Amino acid sequence: MSEYTVVPFGPQHPVLPEPIHLDLVLDDEKVVEAIPRIGFVHRGLEKLVEKKDFLDFVYVAERICGICSFIHGLSYCIAVEEIMKIDVPPRAQYLRTIWSELSRIHSHLLWLGLFADAFGFESLFMNCWKLREQILDIIEETTGGRVIFGSAKVGGVRKDISREKLSEIVAKLEAYRKEIKGITDIFMRDASVKHRLVGVGVLSKEDAYKLGAVGPTARGSGLAVDMRRLGYAAYGKINFQPVVENAGDSYSRCKVRIRELFQSVDIIKQCAAQIEEGPIEVKVTGLPQGEFFCRTEQPRGEVVYYAKADGTKFLKRLRVRTPTFANLAAMLKMLQGCQLADVPVLILTIDPCISCSER
């Protein structure tokens, strides 16, 4: 009978500056099982909903995550708007879609950089982040914040993008496509990168389905789940198909995200072509009463917002299920049977956002 070794991994570890603890049960260098522990950065933001005005809580919701901040704010707004039966003007819907996609591009580029860093490719990491900086500039110019947009609002959006600015952004992104292609081709073709990714951490389609994987993790395993297909914001009027790869390994999860970068540019282009003039917000009157369950697609996967209101200016309950939390089970499955040296890469393939999953 072989003897197992338990290696504690985290909460301070070399993969990402976020605290997650894993007890890695090893048989020689092979991981037999991984036992997770989370809860190091719990902030109690859901409880705060009982003390903050429901209109002002958008600011708190946006700060649940530092990367997909806009979509958190947006999901909260959608939940409240649905409870209060507010019709958001079409222009605001398109602007929300554009900002969601910009945040997806910047999040995926951030992830590509971190991923390159995890398998020790420093110059690739720097180049990815160099590209991301240009997206952050567009975001800052249009919303005022680099990662915390602050532009979502119950009943619409806070800022408008002029027609000239919009065509300028589209032109910039079109030119940018070539630059992204140059960098992402390295991920897709380079022998040393492929050596670390192909066939590592395979998650079968059945496992992905049974374990409830979401977002690029599920799509990399061949499941065509994309909450944008539900048609929230202006996604209903946009023509796109979920990006799906079938291999289920680290390489295909990376490929899904890379293809999504180009898809996002396409979506922004379509939005810019379809957007119509009009008001960007409606006045919100009255107090919410009722409940709503909202599902939106973040760069990391599906986020679920459940809001319950009882007719006062404070919501009674807000529940957020973030994509990382849903993907943790799938990640543990991937870790089984992998080498100890592959653990950091595999943890990164689900694009973990631990502070987000603990709120």
Added chain:
Amino acid sequence: MSFFSMAKTVLLSLFRKPSTRRYPFVVRPFFKNTRGKVDIEIIKCIFCGICQKKCPTSAINVFKVEKKWEIDRLRCISCGLCVESCPKKCLSLNNQYPASMTERAKEVFPDA
């Protein structure tokens, strides 16, 4: 499958200008929309205290009797809610970040 696919990018960057700025000499201009620090035109302020109530991080204190408005720059997250809710429109968001501090002090604006 290709080998040394990064080599081209790396070699080209030897002949390019650096992508980073030489900071103290080249300063990145802020955009018009950038949310920097909160400014107050204290003459217009009526010390109603709405900004204090609205502030998500409780960074603002308003003293109605003493006619004093103070802000803790270290707590302020530049969200702009106070600017939006100010009835007299005396608050505004500057596009410059606040300067570094040497001590944890609040910035006090006494009534002029």
